[in-house]
Amino acid sequence: MKIAVASGKGGTGKTTLSVNLALSLNRRCCLLDCDVEEPNAHIFLKPKFLREEKCNVLIPEIDFKKCVWCGKCAEVCAYNAIVIVPPSGKNEGTGFVFEHLCHSCGACEYFCPIISSKEASSATEINKEIKPRRLAKSISERGSNQCSGSAKAISEKKKEIGKIEFGRKGKVDLITGRLNVGEIRAVPLIEKVKKNISLNLDAIIDAPPGTSCPMVEAVKGADYVILVTEPTPFGLNDLVLAVEVLRKLSIPFGVVVNRYDYGDDRTLKYCARENIKVLAKIPFKRKFAEAYSKGIPLVEEFPECSRLFSDIFKRIESEMFS
Amino acid sequence: MKQLAIISGKGGTGKTTLAGAFACLAKNKIMADCDVDAADLHLLLSPKILEEHDFFGMEKAFIKKDICISCGKCREICRFNAIGKTYIVDKISCEGCAFCAKICPEKAVEMKKNQAGKWFVSETKFGLLVHAKLGIAEENSGKLVSVVRGKAKELAQEKGVDLVIVDGPPGIGCPVMASLSEIDFAVVVTEPTFSGLHDAKRVISAARHFKVEVGLLVNKSDLNPEITGKMKSYAEESNISFLGEIPFDKDVINALIAGKNVVETGNSPAAGRIREIWKTVKDRIYDGDT
Structure with a gap:
């Protein structure tokens, strides 16, 4: 009992x-x-x-080298835990993950588009047309998807x-x-x-x-x-x-x-x-x-x-x- | 304007x-009951409700049965196990991430507004009180604490009141952190037990993590004078001001049963000590101000 x-x-x-x-x-x-x-x-x-x-819980981590500033992650986050600041003028683009607001739902990683490195280097402004190009694997498979070779800018890391x-x-x-x-x-x-x-x-x-x-x-x-x-x-x-x-x-x-x-x-x-x-x-x-x-x-x-x-x-x- | 929290x-x-005793002793203040899922301060203050507002938490997913094709995508991606085999959403488990609504190929998931509680502004015998009632088995108590705190601060500024007294929740989690933001001084009330000491140390570390200054106070101190002594030396070693001790006193319970606080009902030993402690706390809050 x-x-x-x-x-x-x-x-x-x-x-x-x-x-x-x-x-x-x-x-x-x-x-x-x-x-x-x-x-x-x-x-x-x-x-x-x-x-x-x-x-551990899963928290998104953004690789700004791969980010194309589409802003999709911030848009889908219901908790306002992500802010993306695209590059403008001389300023390089950046972004923030507010870990205390994150509920580890995984939506940001899922909707982060897969971009070839060529596309990534040419992306300088928000492009909202970019759509996710593959379905995320089931949660049980997720762990194996977190290698550095991921084509997405967002990956999930463990946080104790x-x-x-x-x-x-x-x-x-x-x-x-x-x-x-x-x-x-x-x-x-x-x-x-x-x-x-x-x-x-x-x-x-x-x-x-x-x-x-x-x-x-x-x-x-x-x-x-x-x-x-x-x-x-x-x-x-x-x-x-x-x-x-x-x-x-x-x-x-x-x-x-x-x-x-x-x-x-x-x-x-x-x-x-x-x-x-x-x-x-x-x-x-x-x-x-x-x-x-x-x-x-x-x-x-x-x-x-x-x-x-x-x-x-x-x-x-x-x-x-x- | 200063903000004092009791944790x-x-x-x-x-x-x-x-908190009830301080509310009685402080001259010009607004009270905020931030233990929103087990709020009790109103029981000491006989409030008359002036304003009542709905509190909306995260939206909750709702699956339209007639559109749903049972493809299973939502169940696959939901990490809160909120969607059952029959595609009915468990409202208690749903955390409102809306991942399911975004992924549903048939747009069968609707996100519905969720009234997760109420909050109030009340007139009491000791001034204005902002308090709340979280809905049954609802989440987001941290967010509701922030709403209560925001309103208390706004009222204080509007009415030229120079002190907000925050009655905090137990623990060290989300509602406690929401109770500690922008706090000038936090009084940690503990009791001379091993559990009390263990828990006070954790909440003090949490407060310091968020750079909030704390003072320690031992209630029912004569229950175990040895541990009370340990607490004093702990405060000294950790550079925390020791605010005093309050003896075990049946009058505290008697006053409570009469719906009053102990400083209102007379001159019991506990009431005397609380008055002295209030003076110390007041000095600490306005420490360094001219």
């Missing part, structure tokens, strides 16, 4: 729940840290990291946006996505982390906070989502948003109310009104917060908590298979 | 609580 742990609001206990669930399962399982902007699961699990992989770290602790395999500082695209990295889910192991996905694309990417394809919240007006406001997302995606979900004795009863009333299953209520205890601060999982410091987490899993299983 | 890396450390 694939279970994602998400929340609208940050800091409600997603990582605490993910790590403690993984540790309470008592069988081999996989924990995927998909909060790639701020991954924290490793702090608690303290795994031995065995290897890492780079996560983050890393995937593979670790293990006891029965838990940890796969952590870590976005490079200064990079802004979390979604391709989350997608790649999730490719490592193995079909014969239970997977627990620690999702990023919020309700926009990174959260959606993390919960997509999960069999069940646990929404962790706290009973404050902020927690409730963001829970409602997260519930709307999951209903739109048609993924079954239940709620865990963390620090349930710490706020008011509006969250529980909302769940009752909306017919949302409350999987567990975790009390606020200063000793829990202190263990968290030191990076110690609750089930390690307080073994009596194990039951709480394994019961959550049992409740989900009985809901899914009934 | 944290890790979620739930107290960004909005602090």
Whole structure:
């Protein structure tokens, strides 16, 4: 089973729940840290990291020696990530790729015309009549097309946006996505982390906070989502948003109310009104917060908590298979 | 005009609580809630909406069934796996590149406008607030942040207000970067936990990558005084101003439940510290100005 742990609001206990669930399962399982902007699961699990992989995206690179200044690439880019400045007077032509705006759709490379070197040297002004002369190869073949002998001015190069770290602790395999500082695209990295889910192991996905694309990417394809919240007006406001997302995606979900004795009863009333299953209520205890601060999982410091987490899993299983 | 951002890396450390308190303490300011996919600042400010606008994200592809010849070209080139076997576009996966529309031999793909959220200008008890609500499971939160920021800046200039307070989102990705552009000073709110420290370091590196000056503040500092100490020395070693610490205080939650912020409700220990911190922050923002 694939279970994602998400929340609208940050800091409600997603990582605490993910790590403690993984540790309470008592069988081999996989924990995927998909909060790639701020991954924290490793702090608690303290795994031995065995290897890492780079996560790359494709970014266009323009060879100005071959560019005929047709401007097609800039025209087809829906994200305004390319600017072409054709030569004029004494000024040589140039261009820019704004890598942070690029979504790696590949349209610029596809529409960049194939020009013979003769044509290229004589091209001095924008020629919009030039049309692409061949169909791009399928994406799987693309890699082989990136040799320097390409007749196109645009080729795609790999750009590293983050890393995937593979670790293990006891029965838990940890796969952590870590976005490079200064990079802004979390979604391709989350997608790649999730490719490592193995079909014969239970997977627990620690999702990023919020309700926009990174959260959606993390919960997509999960069999069940646990929404962790706290009973404050902020927690409730963001829970409602997260519930709307999951209903739109048609993924079954239940709620865990963390620090349930710490706020008011509006969250529980909302769940009752909306017919949302409350999987567990975790009390606020200063000793829990202190263990968290030191990076110690609750089930390690307080073994009596194990039951709480394994019961959550049992409740989900009985809901899914009934 | 100066722009102050409140960020944290890790979620739930107290960004909005602090932004609400600063909104109450600053005399002449405009607030911008830039955590657009989980906006909460309005809950502290009882806003009355003055303006409401639609926000349009990237257009989405739509395949006209009657024209489509199922040739498969669009499915072959789409890198977002947004087009299913039956040639129906998954709106959530489509990133609006329009590659399919350009390549379709039958011109069966239409790019349709996509309302991806709303943004508002509201009157609140502490002044004007620009805020937004991203549509359900929509993308482009960075672009919406830029819209909110643009409007806040425009209002500030129009009304001669000399400060914009930006309540930022968690993380270090696209909406955070959009929240940090043109910022004069960023307050990083953290908590004394290993996760808080790990995440604060990453968001500080990200802010510095974009040449934004930062100060560090530890919330719920008495939860683990040892890590609070580590954070202080980290700030010192990295040449970051340490803005102070706020003790764990149940009054913060009580105020929140009453829909208020802690500096409004009285003189709890947290409120006292936040007032002192605001003075320090104010000095930093206007540092070097005459």
